[in-house]
Amino acid sequence: MGQPKNPLEVLSLDQLRARKSAKWRAFGDEALPLWVAEMDTPLAEPVAAALHEAIELGDTGYPSSGPYIRAFCDFAKQHWGWTVSPSQVRPVRDVMSGAVEALKLVGEIADTVIVSSPVYPPFFKYPVSAGRRVVEAPLGPDGRLDFEMLEESFNLRTTGGQAAYLLANPHNPTGVAHTREELEKLAGLAADYGIRVVADEIHAPLVYSEARFTPYLSVDPRGYAIHAASKAWNLAGLKAGLMVAGEEAVDELENLPPEVPHGPTHLGVVAQTAAFTSGQPWLESLLTGLDANRKLLGELLAKHAPEVKYTAPEATYLAWLDFSAYGFTDDEPTPGVETPVLGPAKHLLKKAGVALTPGHPFGSGGEAHARLNFATSQSILTEAVERIGQSLR
Incomplete structure (x- = not known):
């Protein structure tokens, strides 16, 4: 059987607007929503078949x-050459709640969680909700890990207790696929300073051919990694998520609260099992x-918004766009708007009818930036960038 049709080119704009998910409901029927990390695809056929079978059987326990x-x-093992024993893995509700549970295993209330900004906004919110304080060790100018900054942050960890490092691998929003080196x-620095690392690896299946995903636990047996099929198969x-303990951290899983492994939903487990088991052909078509x-986006920006800085990501379907040449500054949230839109994203929503994710919540380095989700059809992507260009002119 050949490769499935490109799933990004299956659904029409009218079909997408019939969806009731947050992406298509948050900004009304006129905006083109290229913000939250949700793809404009139908379900992979094996996933849809597994869910239909469960519904037909009333299998919703x-x-x-x-x-x-x-x-x-x-x-x-098949995709990354990474051998993981089932004894290292525990189910969790989703990736961010799993990351918090891992942070609890390696630290205490009031400990510090270090993050490399700009980074996925829940990296700031979830640890704080769990009683930790978050400090930034910003990325370098190239959007990659800044090891001088990391060492400085790790060295200062003793103020207010121990520390953990929360890693996005691959990185969201820059799309960097961290190399093995x-x-x-990072693992060497963490060992030197007594830092435990928790890696959010939800975008791991979404790496392009010029790069390679390296599982963090393949270089650090003391760490934790959190996985799910949800980003790669739009679920x-x-x-449903999975917490993976490094080989030297497995004994700590005994301290996991007994309710945590009961967090996933049954249909989430059914769908994500089908994705990992039979979803590879669909994933390959998606990546194509x-x-x-991502290449078309670069061409469109060069034509319609040439002063927007864009580096094609090595992973993810997210583009980190720098609008600083256009003089944007971040401002206060708009009163009465449930999802605040700041800086360039606010302008583009109002003047272009294109919804992007504002850069401000991603922390230091997010100023005058916005994140664009290009997991859509080429016709929608083209219209969106044309609108952006017109509004900037």
């Missing part, structure tokens, strides 16, 4: 996660389409 764990371990250097509404879109 409590989750049984054993097949899910085995499917992930098999996928990791970078991760080995964010079907909650995303690769074409």
Whole structure:
């Protein structure tokens, strides 16, 4: 059987506007929503078949996660050459709640969590909700890990207790796929300063051909990694995630609260098991389409908004756009707007009818930036960038 059709070119704009998910409801029927990390695709056929079978059977009870764990371990071995034992893995509700549970295993209330900004906004919110304080060790000017900054932050960890480092691997929003050499250097620094690392690896299956995903735990047996099929197969509404402990951290899993492994939904487990088991052809077709879109985005920006700085990501379907040449400054949230839009994103929503994710919540380095989700059809992407260009002129 050949490769499935590019899933980004299956659904029409009218079909997408019929969706009731946050992406398509938050900004009304006129805006083109290229903001939250949700793709404009139908479900992969094996995933849809598994869900249909469950519904037809009335199979909507409590989750049984054993097949899910085995499917992930098999996928990791086949896709990344990474051998993971099921004894290292525990189900969690989703990636961010799993990351918080890992942070609890390696630290205490009031400890510090270090993040490399600009970074996924929940990296700031979730640890704080768990009683930690978050400090930034910003990325370098090239959007990659700044090891001088990291060492400085690790060295200062003793103020207010111990510290952990929360890593995005690949990085959201810059789309950097950290190299093995970078991760080995990070692991060495962490060992030198007694820092434990928790890696959010939800975008791991979404890496393009010029780069390679390196599992963090393949260089650090003391760390934790959190995985899910939700980003790569568009399953964010079907909650299920997996916490993976490094080989030297497995004993700590005994301290995981007993309710944590019961967090995933049954249909989330069913869907993500099918994705890891049978979703590879669909994923390959998706990556071909995303690769074409990230290149098209560069061409469109060069034509319609040439002063927007854009580096094609090595991973993810997210583009980190720098609008600083246009003189934008971040301002206060608009009163009465449920999802605040700051800086260039506010301008583009108002003047172009294009919804991007504002850069401000990503922390230092997010000023005058916005994040664009290019996991859509080429016609929608083209219209969106044309609108952006017109509004900037």
